[in-house]
Amino acid sequence: MLRIARKEDMTGLRAVGVRIAAVLLALLASGLLILAMGYDPREVVRVMWSGMRTLKALASMIRIAIPLAMAALAVSIAFTMKFWNIGAEGQILMGAFAATAISSVLPEGTPGALRILLMALAGLAGGALWALPPALFRAAFRTNETLLTLMFNYIAIRWVEYLRCQLWKDPAAMGFPQIAPIPESAHLPQLLGVHIGWILVLVLAFLQWVFLRRTKKGFEVRVVGESEKTARYAGMTVGRVLLFGVLLSGALAGLTGMVKLNGTAFVLAERLAGGDGFTAIIIAWLSNLSAPVILVVAFLFAAMKQGAGWMEGLAGIPSALADTVQGLILFFALGSEFFIRYRIILESRHRTERKEAHP
Amino acid sequence: MGGPVPSAECPAIEMAGICKSFGHVRANHNVGFSVRSGEIHALLGENGSGKSTLMNILSGIYLPDAGSVAVRGRHVAFRSPRDAIAIGIGMVHQHFKLVESMTAMENIVAGTGRGLRLDRQQARERIRAFSRRFEMGLDPDKRVHDMSVGEKQTVEILKVLYRGADILVLDEPTAVLTPQEIGRLFGILRLMRQEGHSVIFISHKLNEVMSLCDRVTVLRRGETVGTVAVADCTTSRLVEMMVGRVVDLSIDRPRVQSSGLCLSVRNLSVRDEEGIRKLDDVSFDLHHGEILGVAGLAGSGQKELCETIAGLQAAEGGRIAFHGNDILGRSPRDIIRLGISMSFIPEDRLGMGLVAGMDIADNVMLKDYAFRPGLFLDRTAARKKAREIVSRLSIDTPGIFHPVRKLSGGNIQKVILGREIDLNPKLLITAYAVRGLDIHSSYTIYRLLNDQKVKGVAVLYIGEDLDVLLELCDRILVLFNGRVTGIVDARSSTKERIGLMMTGETPRAEGWQVPLPVPPLPASNACPVADRLLSPDSDRTMPAGPDGKGGGPC
Numbered sequence: 087m088l089r090i091a092r093k094e095d096m097t098g099l100r101a102v103g104v105r106i107a108a109v110l111l112a113l114l115a116s117g118l119l120i121l122a123m124g125y126d127p128r129e130v131v132r133v134m135w136s137g138m139r140t141l142k143a144l145a146s147m148i149r150i151a152i153p154l155a156m157a158a159l160a161v162s163i164a165f166t167m168k169f170w171n172i173g174a175e176g177q178i179l180m181g182a183f184a185a186t187a188i189s190s191v192l193p194e195g196t197p198g199a200l201r202i203l204l205m206a207l208a209g210l211a212g213g214a215l216w217a218l219p220p221a222l223f224r225a226a227f228r229t230n231e232t233l234l235t236l237m238f239n240y241i242a243i244r245w246v247e248y249l250r251c252q253l254w255k256d257p258a259a260m261g262f263p264q265i266a267p268i269p270e271s272a273h274l275p276q277l278l279g280v281h282i283g284w285i286l287v288l289v290l291a292f293l294q295w296v297f298l299r300r301t302k303k304g305f306e307v308r309v310v311g312e313s314e315k316t317a318r319y320a321g322m323t324v325g326r327v328l329l330f331g332v333l334l335s336g337a338l339a340g341l342t343g344m345v346k347l348n349g350t351a352f353v354l355a356e357r358l359a360g361g362d363g364f365t366a367i368i369i370a371w372l373s374n375l376s377a378p379v380i381l382v383v384a385f386l387f388a389a390m391k392q393g394a395g396w397m398e399g400l401a402g403i404p405s406a407l408a409d410t411v412q413g414l415i416l417f418f419a420l421g422s423e424f425f426i427r428y429r430i431i432l433e434s435r436h437r438t439e440r441k442e443a444h445p
Numbered sequence: 446m447g448g449p450v451p452s453a454e455c456p457a458i459e460m461a462g463i464c465k466s467f468g469h470v471r472a473n474h475n476v477g478f479s480v481r482s483g484e485i486h487a488l489l490g491e492n493g494s495g496k497s498t499l500m501n502i503l504s505g506i507y508l509p510d511a512g513s514v515a516v517r518g519r520h521v522a523f524r525s526p527r528d529a530i531a532i533g534i535g536m537v538h539q540h541f542k543l544v545e546s547m548t549a550m551e552n553i554v555a556g557t558g559r560g561l562r563l564d565r566q567q568a569r570e571r572i573r574a575f576s577r578r579f580e581m582g583l584d585p586d587k588r589v590h591d592m593s594v595g596e597k598q599t600v601e602i603l604k605v606l607y608r609g610a611d612i613l614v615l616d617e618p619t620a621v622l623t624p625q626e627i628g629r630l631f632g633i634l635r636l637m638r639q640e641g642h643s644v645i646f647i648s649h650k651l652n653e654v655m656s657l658c659d660r661v662t663v664l665r666r667g668e669t670v671g672t673v674a675v676a677d678c679t680t681s682r683l684v685e686m687m688v689g690r691v692v693d694l695s696i697d698r699p700r701v702q703s704s705g706l707c708l709s710v711r712n713l714s715v716r717d718e719e720g721i722r723k724l725d726d727v728s729f730d731l732h733h734g735e736i737l738g739v740a741g742l743a744g745s746g747q748k749e750l751c752e753t754i755a756g757l758q759a760a761e762g763g764r765i766a767f768h769g770n771d772i773l774g775r776s777p778r779d780i781i782r783l784g785i786s787m788s789f790i791p792e793d794r795l796g797m798g799l800v801a802g803m804d805i806a807d808n809v810m811l812k813d814y815a816f817r818p819g820l821f822l823d824r825t826a827a828r829k830k831a832r833e834i835v836s837r838l839s840i841d842t843p844g845i846f847h848p849v850r851k852l853s854g855g856n857i858q859k860v861i862l863g864r865e866i867d868l869n870p871k872l873l874i875t876a877y878a879v880r881g882l883d884i885h886s887s888y889t890i891y892r893l894l895n896d897q898k899v900k901g902v903a904v905l906y907i908g909e910d911l912d913v914l915l916e917l918c919d920r921i922l923v924l925f926n927g928r929v930t931g932i933v934d935a936r937s938s939t940k941e942r943i944g945l946m947m948t949g950e951t952p953r954a955e956g957w958q959v960p961l962p963v964p965p966l967p968a969s970n971a972c973p974v975a976d977r978l979l980s981p982d983s984d985r986t987m988p989a990g991p992d993g994k995g996g997g998p999c
Contacts, residue, residue, distance in 0.1 A: 301820050312800040319797050320811045321778030
């Protein structure tokens, strides 16, 4: 007979062990799957490794990891309050949209640094404003923020599509529905082969940690997440804290959009967010909403994403299979959380009988 | 094999060598526990002594790591509560698990039937038979939401009897009852004893144990201290067994020269979110250096009273003045800043007042973090304070960075009270501060409250245990259905009288007061003599005339 019981005392170290075991098991399962499909897993590993160990590949992984980590930092603030902001995708887009809008009105001769700074501010504002309505509705009418933030994603996507095809269609693109790229002076400068977004991510992770752990506002955010009743009892205005936290979350997501725009994409399009806002949710959860862990997990996700690309390109494995492998890894990683929080007790008949016979 | 019992008759329950550990914590170690048929057996022990673990093993919720359980001489190994009930062991929990909108019968029968059809007539008859046999006076067709707390408990007891239990475990059954209801319950239990049922009675109230039970088993730190017959025992001996040393059981009640009026509540009325009236025309005064007790059945408006004073609940009408200033409608933070500290221990202990997932240090700054300058938390101060509170109240914790959730109930309550006292309040409101606490922790808390009183703090003490209210408080306000049925002098009042007032009876003896719709607010710190007079235009049917009784703290 099987019984499931809550685990009370899982030490941090053992939890890490379980998670590592999960990833290893996932790789094993993927290997079997690849084998079953008629490919040689060893060959796949060799190809992937050769693709991963170069500096160029590393730089590319970091480029992928930057927006993932930033967006995960963003949603984890909201998640700390138990405000389920799954609208990072839309907030990223609206941040990029606001940045593009500001850039388009600035005179051509604006110095690059100033342009980047203004675009960053616009990105923050764009993301925050896009997160505002769901937060207001939740604070005022207790509506479900999950639905609202989700739906706002689609509004943002369609809005950018409309811009691309109609309002902001670039006449220089010769009829191709595309928004004009941002000027080259607005591209983020490179440092050690990657745009400086990586420094920004490290700084933001630190600041986010300081905010939540060391500041009064961050303390309020944490208390509200634990219990709104206790927060009220302690004299906090729950609605105001909620609003503040969500705005911060949205602003960070918006900044992510700006970094994607000025760092890698250079053109606003509805594909700009590319699912990062959703992947960020998984990253934030797997990291237990902890900023330093988010950095690590985001990098691992980037490696996975890149690895899938390599598998397709070099080992000749169809992209569907590569996606399946990605899914397997996720499945195991999420499944391991169950084993961290619960344990399964096996009660054999044998044991009870022995007990009865031995008073 | 079989029951290794030398005596002629097999005991109803024989637990031997029971061991159970949770991680590193040894909850039960080599515990022996034996209950005869036809006896009421008390199980005593402080919080964390292993009572709950032992009873959970007996009712099939936990499997013991080692040891044996025998019921009527036959060894058993329960794998689920279902097994335990099948063999005749029934647990009556402290918190009722009843469906409010259903009738007594529906609650009792739910989950017992085999087919889809329920023979209502037969079920009703069986319940009536039980009710007659044990003089319960229960109407099977009464809906639970129309019942008093005592009746609900009767339903809980009938639930396990109906399932065939003849060994009943009652976990603190008297905690929420009036003295009259307790008397009735004891009557029922004694009848059960006569019929040969076994009752295991868990309580912290020693006088109840002495008056009801035949034998007592005492646990301490997971081990059996011993089993004694009540007849050859005294209360102080039991306490000594529980605590491990001699403890003085009298509660201090220092007389303090009042230094003036602290809180004035006039005609306060409150409705909850559903528009149900929770407080109805409540008026009273509270002075510095006084402990005013609030007695009442659960849900008589205690929570609303606390929350309204703390600014967490809007009032429909009336006034609350603190040092002469109106505080109704002010924000909770403003009220905290004024020096009004409220702590309410809900039934789950954690619902409000503490952040379960945070550590002690974080919880200590919960109330005053905002009053410190700057953007950042003052964690050094909080840590220092947390250490002080831990050592002053001897809180049992691995450290101040230990999550509160993992502390035991008593320690959780000490953290709350320690923090509230540390705020140096002028008015300390504390509701159910000793809920579920053992003797040792309770007395620590009484001592802390008395310290506050001597310092001149006005204390509003909302309690459940009338004995304690009568010993600790200066005056006692009795609530019934959100109305004040009277304010009595605790030094001269009796348990029975308060018990009657708790059920809405109008008191007719002297020593009670009816709050007046007193004109504005007493400007000075004078003794509220007006409060002690009867209102001639009171809408209640009460004998007129002043009670003329002195006493009180003035």
